[in-house]
Amino acid sequence: MRLFKTAFLCICVSLLLSQQHNSVLYKSYYEKAIAIYEDDDPDAASELKAIQYFDTVITLLQNQPQHKNHLLDSYVKAGNIYQGQKKYKEAMPYYHKGLQLSTLTKDSLFIYQFQLYMGAAKYSLNEIDSARYLFEQASIITASVTDLPDLTILYNSLGIIYYESANYRRAIDYFEKAVNGLDKYDETYDEAYVSFKNNIAGCYLKLKEFRLALDEYLKLLRYEQITEGLLQNIGHTYYNLKLYDSCLFYLNKIQPSETLTYARLLNEKARVFMNKNFLPQAEVVFDSAIHLIRRLPGYYKNKDKANSYLYRSQLAEKQQLYNEAVSWCNIALQELHFTFKATRATDLPATFTEVISPVTFFEVLRQKAQLLYQQYLETGTIQSGEAALQTWLLAVKTANYIKSDFDNDEASLFFNSNYSKDYQTAAALAARLFERTGAAVHMNAFLLITESFKGNVLYMNLNRNNAKSSGTIPDSLVKKEYDLKQLLAVFTNRLNTTVSEEGAKIIQAKLTDIRFQLSRLHRQFEAYPDYSDAAKIYNDSLQITDVQQKLANGKAVLQMLWLDTAVVLFTASKDNYSLQYVQPDSSVLNAIRLSTQSLYQTKEGLRFAGYEPLHTVYTFLTETLPRDFTDHKHWVVLPDGPFNYLPFESLVTDKNTRNYIAATKIITYHYSLSAMFSGRTVKHDLDNTFAAAPFHKEAVVANKNNFQTLPYSDTEIEVWSGKKMKGAQATKQTFLQQGAPAHIIHLATHAIAKTDSLKTDQTYIQFFPVAANNPDQSRLYLHELYSMKFPNQPLVILSACETAAGTDGGGEGLLSLSRAFLYSGCNGIISSLWKAEDKTTAYIIQRTHYYLKNGFSVEEALHRGRKDFLMDETIDARFKTPDYWAHLIYIGAVDSGESMFKSSSDGSKWAYTLFILLAMAGLHWYVYKYLSV
Structure with missing residues (x-):
């Protein structure tokens, strides 16, 4: 035993002395390695020697946790030397082992470095998905750890990743972050600045904003760091501007x-x-x-x-x-x-x-x-x-794969718009083949293509909202997203009203930072599998049998795909489906144009001139579409092209008697089949309402606008039993505080929709002006709506002008106020396509409310309200032309037959029923016990 103890003691002393010796020895190797690593001009032989020294340090410190910083630093720098030599595969084992060790010790600084440098190596090895993941993981650490090295490299790397993923707006945000992180006193500032700004200009090129790109490039010519790449990019920009001589001028400056x-x-x-x-x-x-x-x-x-x-x-x-x-x-x-x-x-x-x-x-x-x-x-x-078709399908699936990496809607919208012709051509080919073969495979190919294009940004966000509201994502993260979106809206408003160039730069930097935080947050969301599944950019499983099963009895769907010289018409019901490639003749195309013109451009005192063209359009549709569709009472329409602006309710079934399809058909609108079927069943409380009529008494002049009186708007909102705000009470702030939780939202006011602009500050709902010189205090802008949250999935009634109108977003439909409400979680919208006459609107809305109270679905309540207006003999015939009443349409969830509304009195009805049941049971017991023989 004594010999054993003695031997054990000797071993311990030996190990201790060995560790002490190693601790002294490693410092010598480490210092030699660092001296070479920091040399400004090392050669290959000295770099090899540095790696050998770092390897020795790693060997000596493997089991000495007290020296983990030097151990991990040796892994970092050995890998970096190989990476500097473009020996990426040789660098990877150092980064990988270092990441494992730093993860075990929870050392955020080294975890960040290994993720950053390993991401760079993966990128150079064309392992783009792995590189993106590592860069994103590194960026998450930046939220909680300060003074991290090479942040500009991280942001620039993420910018390049997003650029190569076609997410150009997000790439600009990261490149701007890289620029903002540069040290102006660093000797490499100019070189880095030119590089990052060059990348920003490259994004503008891809966004087809060629003049912006050229301005950025030409500003960089004053720097000494004029690279061949910069000259080439200037030439490329001139090429895109079709200024070929200028293009060759810059390209010829570069030596072979x-x-x-x-x-x-x-x-x-x-x-x-x-x-x-x-x-x-x-x-x-x-x-x-x-x-x-x-x-x-x-x-x-x-x-x-x-x-x-x-x-x-x-x-x-x-x-x-x-x-x-x-x-x-x-x-x-x-x-x-x-x-x-x-x-x-x-x-x-x-x-x-x-x-x-x-x-x-x-x-x-x-x-x-x-x-x-x-x-x-x-x-x-x-x-x-x-x-x-098979080649198109692979292209579409690749496009969906690309879009799955987008973390903002703007990128998807741009991508869809940029390649809309390709989606249309592919879908048209599927339709032509289906007409020839009748094969379900061609029908399903059509559905895959259109669901990848039509309304798919809306569909994706509806799924994301459903995933978040179901508790998939922690409440703290959901709240953080909401707060960031609110900040995004606030600073966007400030940017729109800032006149100072310096102030605009400061706000733009703030917006960049907020978008960066949102991007990082959405990457955290993706760690939750249920959310990732819900956030798919398209519905790859929707087939014709699914569409038929999801449609309720009595309802049929019509999806339109407008092409340059043709229209594809898809119809489906419980029992049948069809897909047609149709080329309307010039008379039909002219009728569609004249119909829209007659509805939108009516002049007081002039006779309505749209009966003939509206009847021509009706005849075209009913003679083209299968009887199985036209015989159904309830049509669900997914319009496209010019049909986005033409309400089907206004179509004239008989030009002599001037009857309208509105008298016999219930019409609902939506953006895509997937979005339509993704809605959840909700029960709304008719007494939990928020209604506003800011201009019911008098006209108001504010912010260089004259807001006319809407004298019937107060009678519109009187039908509701909840919160009713009139005049100066109906402010934007009141709506933001009290409107979002309501089950019914009714806004009877003015609205502006710029149909020729994507600028969100030109489309808004107007509340009562509280600050004459600050429009942001009273306008609810389109971009603000996108950042809102409506937890109870309300029905929204927008009896304001142009709330269903907007810029055509290609397959995404009209980028309108109505779409923004749906996007933010509302279940359905009754809204207006053009400037409305408020007396007519008030009548139809009041009757719609009456039918809602009596248990009808939204779409049928609006249908009956409109029909009452047309049948009411007390109303002057001049107001019964469709330019007065066809502006109101319903977009949203299609009711399954059971009303989605309940009133607060339902509880007392149940109590009364329960009382009756108990009384009957008591009576039965009494009869059984005392009166039975």
Whole structure:
């Protein structure tokens, strides 16, 4: 035993002495390594020696937690040396092991560094998804830890990630964060500033804001750090402005070199020649670019090479060499995809995720689909149509994959708008093939395409709201999102009213920071699987059988897809469905234009001139659509194109008797099938209301606007038994405080909708002006509505002008006040398409309320209210033309047949019923006990 103890003691002393020796020894190696690492001009041999020193430090400190900082720092710096040498695979083990150790010790500073530098290495290795994840994880740490190193590198890296994901607005936010984080006294300031601003200008290019991009680029020419990349980007901007001579002027300033930058320049020059129709010269220069890239080392899979092949395809198309053009597309797909090999012209990759650049992959698929579609138009064969459709479907799925990374609606809206023609062409092809084959696979292809495009931003947000309200996300995070959205609205208002350039810069920086925080927060949401599933950008599982099962008896749906010279009409009911590709003749197109004009531009004292065109449109629809649809009493319409502005209720069924479809049909509107079916069943309390009539007594002049009296607006809101605000009581602040929790919201006021502008400060609801010189105090802007939350999914009645009107957002429908209420969680909206006559509006709304109180659904209550107006013989016939009454439409949830309303008296009814039941039970017991024989 004594020998054992002695031996054990010797071992312990030996270990202790060894550790002390190691502690002394590692410092020497560490200091030598650091000296080389911080050398401004190290050579390869000295860097190798530094790595050897760091390896020795790592070996010596493996089991010494008291020296973990030096251990982790050695992992960081050894990895960084390899990364600086572009040996990314060699750097990865150091970062990976260091991240494991720092995670165990919960050292946020080192976790951040390993995530940042490993993300950079992953990006360089084309592992984009992993890089994005690591960068996002690093950005989360910035919320709780200050004085982190290389923040500008993190923000710039995230900017590049978002840029390459086609989320250009968000990329600008990150690049601006990088600029704002620069130290003006650092000797590298100018170089970094030029680089980051160059990236911002590149985003403007992608957003097609070419003049903004050019302004940014030209400002950078005054700096000494004029790079070849900057000159090339200026040339590229002039190319997009179609100023080809200016483009070549800047490109010719760059000296030839064996670099990727020069290969891009050659592509740009060749595209200039192609657009000038100098096709032989273009071919020679494109081939020079391809040969140059092939000579460069270290480019196994290369996006720029794929772009060269894509441009060669476009050139071959111009040369009318269509088979060759398809072949170039396949070569580009092989360059982008890790496993795809084409053996036939129509071959496609099995997946859309194993690619080095999803955006470039999508662009190549678009080009190939267009070429195959052209072949289908020429040959007319089912086989060529199938090949084109399958390529379009893969392009659409890739687009949805790209959009799934967007964390803001603006990016999705821009993407959809930018590629709307592609979605339309693909959907039209599916419709044509369905007409020829009747195959459900073509119908389902149509649904997949349209649900990826029409109203899908709204659908995604409705799902997100449902996920958040179901408790999937912690309440603290949901509240933080709400607070940030409120701040976003506040500072957007301030930016709109700021006249000082310096003040605008400060506010813009604040907005950038808020959007950055929102982006980071939404990435935290994605850690919850239920939320991630709910936030899908499209409904990939919706098939025709699902649509039929979800439609209640008596209801039929009509979805429209408006094309340049045709319209696709999809109809479905419980029993039947159809898909038609229709080309209206010029008389129908003219009738649609005249119908809208007659409704929106009525002049006092002039006879209504819309009967004939409204009857022409009605005849076109009823003769085109299947009887199964037209025979249904309740139509759910998903309009598109000019039909967005034309209420179906106004269609004239008989131009002689001047009867309207409103007399026989109940019409509901929505934005997409997925959004329509994603709503939850709710029961609203008719006594829990908020109503406002700011201008019921007198006109008000404020903020250079003259708000006329709406004398019947107070009678409109009198029907409600809840909160009623009139005149000066009906302020924006009162609505924000008391309106959101209501079950019914009724706003009888003025509203403005700029249908030719995407600027959200030009579309608003007007409350009573409380500050004559500050419009923000009384206007509820479109962007503010998007940031609101309506927890009880209310019915909203907007008997104000133009609340259903707005800018056409492509497949997303009209970006109106109505859509904003739906987006923010409201269940349905009764709103107005054009400037309304308030006496007519008051009548219809009062009758609608009457029917709601009597248990009818919203859509049927509005239908009956409108019908009462038309049938009322006491009303002057001059007010019965549709320009007076057809402005009110219902957009939103389609009732299943049971009213979604209850009154507060329901509780007393139940108590009365319970009392009767108990009394009857007591009577039964009495009879049984005392009167039975």
